[in-house]
Amino acid sequence: MLECITYESGTKLTSATDIWVDDALSRSEYAKHWTDYLIKRSERAPGSITVALDASWGAGKSFFIERWSEMLKTEYPVVTFDAWKNDQVEDPIIAFMSELTGSIQTLKTASGISPPLQDKLSQTSKRLVSSIGKAVVPTFKVVGKQALKKLSGIDLNELADVIDDPSSLGDLLEDSQATRQEINQAMEVFFAQTLTAYRQRAGAISEVQAALRELVELLGSSDKLRAPLFVFIDELDRCRPSFAVRLLEEIKHIFGVNGVVFILAVNSVQLAKSVGALYGAGFDGHGYLQRFFDVQLMLPRPSLDKYLEVLQKRLGVIPEANIFWAGIENYGPSGALRLAFTRIADAFSLTLRQQENVYSAALIAAEFVGRPVHTYWLFFLAALKYRDPELFAEYEKEPMKGMPLDKLPVTQSVAKISVTYGQTRAEIRLVDLISEYSIACQLTIRELGSVVRELEKRPADQFTGGLIAKLLISEAAFDIRPTTTDGRNDPPVPYRRYIAAVSCCGSAP
Numbered sequence: 001m002l003e004c005i006t007y008e009s010g011t012k013l014t015s016a017t018d019i020w021v022d023d024a025l026s027r028s029e030y031a032k033h034w035t036d037y038l039i040k041r042s043e044r045a046p047g048s049i050t051v052a053l054d055a056s057w058g059a060g061k062s063f064f065i066e067r068w069s070e071m072l073k074t075e076y077p078v079v080t081f082d083a084w085k086n087d088q089v090e091d092p093i094i095a096f097m098s099e100l101t102g103s104i105q106t107l108k109t110a111s112g113i114s115p116p117l118q119d120k121l122s123q124t125s126k127r128l129v130s131s132i133g134k135a136v137v138p139t140f141k142v143v144g145k146q147a148l149k150k151l152s153g154i155d156l157n158e159l160a161d162v163i164d165d166p167s168s169l170g171d172l173l174e175d176s177q178a179t180r181q182e183i184n185q186a187m188e189v190f191f192a193q194t195l196t197a198y199r200q201r202a203g204a205i206s207e208v209q210a211a212l213r214e215l216v217e218l219l220g221s222s223d224k225l226r227a228p229l230f231v232f233i234d235e236l237d238r239c240r241p242s243f244a245v246r247l248l249e250e251i252k253h254i255f256g257v258n259g260v261v262f263i264l265a266v267n268s269v270q271l272a273k274s275v276g277a278l279y280g281a282g283f284d285g286h287g288y289l290q291r292f293f294d295v296q297l298m299l300p301r302p303s304l305d306k307y308l309e310v311l312q313k314r315l316g317v318i319p320e321a322n323i324f325w326a327g328i329e330n331y332g333p334s335g336a337l338r339l340a341f342t343r344i345a346d347a348f349s350l351t352l353r354q355q356e357n358v359y360s361a362a363l364i365a366a367e368f369v370g371r372p373v374h375t376y377w378l379f380f381l382a383a384l385k386y387r388d389p390e391l392f393a394e395y396e397k398e399p400m401k402g403m404p405l406d407k408l409p410v411t412q413s414v415a416k417i418s419v420t421y422g423q424t425r426a427e428i429r430l431v432d433l434i435s436e437y438s439i440a441c442q443l444t445i446r447e448l449g450s451v452v453r454e455l456e457k458r459p460a461d462q463f464t465g466g467l468i469a470k471l472l473i474s475e476a477a478f479d480i481r482p483t484t485t486d487g488r489n490d491p492p493v494p495y496r497r498y499i500a501a502v503s504c505c506g507s508a509p
Contacts, residue, residue, distance in 0.1 A: 019070045024310040025060070025302040031068040034297055038261050041295070042228040048260040049228075050252060050292055054268045055299035058353025061265040062234055064299060068263075069232045077216075077229045079103040083247060084235030092247035093254070100231075104215065216259040233264045237271040241278035244271065248292045268296070304342035307352060311359045318363065324372035327420050327472040328433075340375035343417070347410040347430055348383045358382040365501035370494045374476070376417075376430075377437040377495060381502040384408070396499050403438035405431055419468040421460075428465030436469045440477065441496045448474040 020028040042049055055061050069078050079100055086095035216229045231251075236244050251262055272285035279285075318337060325336030345355050362382040366373045385392040388409050395403060408431065416427040440448065451474045455467060463471075477494065 019067055023067065024313075025306060027060070027064055027299075027302075028067070028071070030297075030299070031064070031071055035068075035072065038295070039228065042259065042261055045258065045294075047256045047258055048252075048262060049294050051261065051263045051295045051297060052268060052289075052293040053263055053265045053297045053299060055265075055301075056351050057237075057267050057270065058351030059299060059301065060352050061299060065232050065234055065263065065265050069230065072230050075224075075226060077103075077225050077227075078232070079229070080232045080234070082234050083244070084238045087239045087243055089243075092243050093250045096247065096251070212255060213257045213259065216257070227259045228261045229259060231260065231262045233262065236264050237267045237274065239274075241274040244274055245278055248289075252292050264293075302352070304345050304355075305338060307355060308338060308341050308359070311356060315356075315360055315363055318366050318373055318375075322366065322371045322373050324374045324476055327468070328376065329418055330420055337375045339417075341379050343414050343430060344376070344379040344383050347414045348387050349411065350383060350387070354383075354386050357386050361385065361502060361505045364505040365498065368501040368505075369498045372476070374437070374473075374495070374498075376433055377498055378502070380434050380437075381498055382505075385502055392503075396503055399438075399441050399496055399499055402442065403434060405435055408434075416465075419465055419472065421463060421468045421471055424460045424463045424468065426463060426465035426468055428469050432466055433469050436466065436473050437495055439470070440473050441499070445477060448477050 038049060038051065053061060053065065065080075069080050072078050080103075081096055081099045083092070086092065086099075089095040216227055233247070233251075236247065239247075248264075255262075268286070268289065272289055275285035275288050276283045279288075320333040323333035323337055325331070325333045329336045329339045331339065341359065344350075345358070348354075350358060358379065359382075362375075362378050365382065366378060369378065381392070384395075388407075391404065391407055391409075395401075410431065412429070412431070414430050416429055417433055419426055419428055419433075443451070452471060455471045455474075458467070473495075
């Protein structure tokens with residue numbers, strides 16, 4: 001039964017080393033809590049434990065397991081395996097065994113194990129490698145295709161068709177020179193050798209498990225290390241479906257011994273889709289994966305405010321003097337930027353990696369769009385570029401058609417934005433604020449001046465959030481108009497420059 005565990009942040013832990021020194025999101029807490037749980041679970045479990053460390057792409061899984069594995073190495077034997085780097089290998093278990101035996105060689109000299117014990121480890125490792133070859137050979141490979149073809153003149157695939165559909169035997173007799181007796185004889189050979197191969201593989205798996213069990217006991221008997229053996233596997237959801245499924249199946253069936261904890265960093269949604277693609281439409285990929293995982297650890301999404309602080313320290317900030325905020329979220333320039341970024345990130349459901357890309361692109365573009373910078377419009381365009389590049393390109397090509405609000409990949413549940421004009425305060429939805437910026441992009445300075453004069457004639461009690469936003473955006477255009485008009489008496493509003501600036505800034509999505 002799959003056990004799902006989440007852990008909310010509590011008391012901040014302090015590390016004795018510098019392993020978590022750059023842990024800006026305080027995720028060392030989760031590593032400590034989950035380690036304690038898995039050790040207790042391993043002591044009770046009859047076999048290995050397979051753990052899914054689940055989070056979306058770009059959520060920081062690789063950073064987390066890199067630090068977590070380093071933390072564990074001070075007390076436990078640890079093996080790390082990057083599945084994505086080995087995806088080109090036909091047999092994932094061979095690549096995995098290479099990493100496992102290499103790690104054991106390192107552990108022998110670095111774990112305080114005595115020379116006699118090191119010799120035992122070497123012998124056990126060799127026995128493990130010897131057994132694994134026989135354990136991972138697929139049954140159909142030992143049948144002997146060429147021998148079967150020579151005996152009956154029938155290809156193994158043709159014989160398999162008869163096994164699946166006995167009524168096709170007549171067709172096979174017509175297409176080949178084999179007699180019914182020869183076909184029957186071929187089938188007997190097929191089943192006899194298949195049965196032998198199955199028994200051999202079952203025996204080899206038992207040998208692997210015995211060797212692995214002894215290996216864990218030897219590693220745990222050193223002065224510095226103790227059981228269980230932790231095996232971290234990263235990037236499995238990026239691999240070919242056949243590679244991912246084969247690796248899952250083999251580590252579950254072959255390496256399922258007490259004292260081993262497998263921790264696989266995955267995006268379960270994407271991995272389930274990969275499994276479904278492998279087995280065909282309608283296949284329950286999620287249900288299939290539940291057979292392999294004993295525990296599911298959910299890596300929580302950090303607060304948007306906290307991660308913005310991380311990005312500002314790492315990448316830099318837009319100077320407060322360059323931020324437009326008057327009338328839109330009156331919390332000062334820094335507060336206005338924080339609210340703009342976090343609400344845009346929330347609306348677009350940006351991952352950590354996407355948030356970094358968006359902030360980086362916006363930071364560069366801010367140097368080109370004019371001052372003061374309208375952060376809602378800037379972050380929105382940067383987020384649209386990364387979440388829906390085709391829609392951004394469509395808008396960039398024809399901004400005069402307006403923003404296609406009905407196509408935006410945003411959620412409508414984001415908190416409303418406070419806007420103020422004079423003593424009048426109201427609220428506006430994010431998409432409606434973006435709509436007003438989009439409308440402003442279609443107007444000239446002269447036309448925006450007309451909008452301001454018309455709105456200023458209205459009584460204050462008639463102002464809605466949309467009208468206040470329109471007035472604020474229209475008025476602000478005069479503060480950031482180009483210093484030269486290039487011979488034009490009526491230059492376009494500078495908000496349109498944001499589109500071009502964002503388009504050429506930042507890395508590819």
